[in-house]
Amino acid sequence: TRSTRPQRLLGAVQKNATRGDPGSVIQAIDHYCRNKEWAMNVGDEKGCILDSVVSEVNPATVLELGTYCGYSTVRIARLLPPHAKLITLEFNPAVAAIARQVIAWAGLEDKVQLVEGASGDFIPRIKEQFGVKTFDLVFLDHWKEYYLPDTKLMEECGLLRKGSVLLADNVVCPGAPDYLEYVRSSPRYESRYFKSHLEYTKVEDGLEKSVFLG
Ligand SMILES: CNc1ncnc2c1ncn2[C@@H]1O[C@H](/C=C/CNC(=O)c2cc(-c3ccc(F)cc3)cc(O)c2O)[C@@H](O)[C@H]1O
Numbered sequence: 001t002r003s004t005r006p007q008r009l010l011g012a013v014q015k016n017a018t019r020g021d022p023g024s025v026i027q028a029i030d031h032y033c034r035n036k037e038w039a040m041n042v043g044d045e046k047g048c049i050l051d052s053v054v055s056e057v058n059p060a061t062v063l064e065l066g067t068y069c070g071y072s073t074v075r076i077a078r079l080l081p082p083h084a085k086l087i088t089l090e091f092n093p094a095v096a097a098i099a100r101q102v103i104a105w106a107g108l109e110d111k112v113q114l115v116e117g118a119s120g121d122f123i124p125r126i127k128e129q130f131g132v133k134t135f136d137l138v139f140l141d142h143w144k145e146y147y148l149p150d151t152k153l154m155e156e157c158g159l160l161r162k163g164s165v166l167l168a169d170n171v172v173c174p175g176a177p178d179y180l181e182y183v184r185s186s187p188r189y190e191s192r193y194f195k196s197h198l199e200y201t202k203v204e205d206g207l208e209k210s211v212f213l214g
């Protein structure tokens with residue numbers, strides 16, 4: 001049977017990237033998705049904005065919602081300090097299996113904990129199950145209609161502290177209007193829009209960075 005897009009993306013990594021070299025994994029995926037087959041990775045342009053926010057926050061604990069093939073997981077994990085931990089949630093087992101191999105090819109398994117499951121089920125259990133008190137950085141890149149409910153859930157579960165940073169992909173395309181309205185109007189967030197483009201295209205998109213004020 002025909003391969004899946006994630007399988008073909010993994011093939012491009014295994015063919016063109018060097019094991020243990022996260023930069024070459026990122027480059028291989030971007031080259032494949034720009035020249036052969038589009039895929040919904042945050043991409044190189046928004047990826048540079050992601051890199052700058054990760055470097056600025058220098059997080060000890062990171063939560064990523066929506067691993068997909070692990071492109072942003074690799075982008076984030078490669079910048080983390082030695083004992084920092086990144087927990088990434090992915091509820092599609094076939095996609096999770098690809099992401100594990102992409103993360104392993106980059107040699108970043110020790111910094112990443114990929115959890116198979118739905119954010120709604122896992123967010124309430126993260127504290128006791130993973131011994132995490134709060135997250136310094138959360139990257140939202142899963143189904144767009146879940147950005148807002150999951151943010152409220154993280155607040156309710158006490159997973160955010162004064163200064164926690166939420167970084168949301170795709171706030172323009174496909175868009176997350178209810179989430180944007182919430183973080184921009186709530187007195188509990190200081191929000192800023194980083195204008196960019198939809199991965200590998202000229203279409204406008206951007207990242208919203210929102211600092212939780214406690
Ligand atoms: C709801 N809770 C959840 N918990 C755990 N994993 C979840 C999840 N929701 C979704 N996922 C997983 O995240 C991934 C989903 C990501 C959704 N992303 C998008 O829809 C998306 C879509 C576009 C896009 C933009 C324009 C266009 F024409 C077509 C697509 C661009 C992006 O950058 C995107 O991130 C999948 O791997 C899915 O299995």
Ligand SMILES: [Mg+2]
Nearest residue numbers: 042141169170
């Ligand atoms: Mg995205």
